[in-house]
Amino acid sequence: MSALTPLFVYGTLKRGQPAASRLAGQRCLGPAQTGPGFTLHHLDGYPGMVRQQDPEAFVTGELWLVDDACLRALDDYEGVAEGLYRRESITLVTPGLPAVAHTYVYARSVIGRRRIGAAWPPAE
Numbered sequence: 001m002s003a004l005t006p007l008f009v010y011g012t013l014k015r016g017q018p019a020a021s022r023l024a025g026q027r028c029l030g031p032a033q034t035g036p037g038f039t040l041h042h043l044d045g046y047p048g049m050v051r052q053q054d055p056e057a058f059v060t061g062e063l064w065l066v067d068d069a070c071l072r073a074l075d076d077y078e079g080v081a082e083g084l085y086r087r088e089s090i091t092l093v094t095p096g097l098p099a100v101a102h103t104y105v106y107a108r109s110v111i112g113r114r115r116i117g118a119a120w121p122p123a124e
């Protein structure tokens with residue numbers, strides 16, 4: 001039996017978003033929120049989450065439990081090998097859910113990319 005990894009998703013992988021089917025068959029634990037120090041930037045149709053020196057900034061998304069095969073496929077989709085995103089462990093602050101999860105942190109520059117704050121998709 002393969003291990004299950006808690007994975008925080010905040011963009012195209014969320015329910016109702018274009019890449020949600022990549023989590024088909026995995027288990028959603030529910031809505032979740034990062035601890036402080038993260039924000040989203042708009043990258044043309046998808047978001048990039050980066051660390052931000054802002055104690056008021058956080059990001060909302062969903063926490064999933066994913067198996068190893070799914071996680072490897074997601075690493076491919078998110079361009080981990082190409083250095084587009086890095087899969088890292090972060091702290092979540094959602095009562096009743098695990099406090100540590102993996103997530104895809106954007107690994108390239110966000111200079112010139114609009115900061116959209118806590119949630120994808122942005123309101124306008």
Ligand code: PCA
Nearest residue numbers: 009010011012013046104
């Ligand atoms: N897909 C991943 C990272 C950014 C994106 O659009 C996610 O939904 O968490």
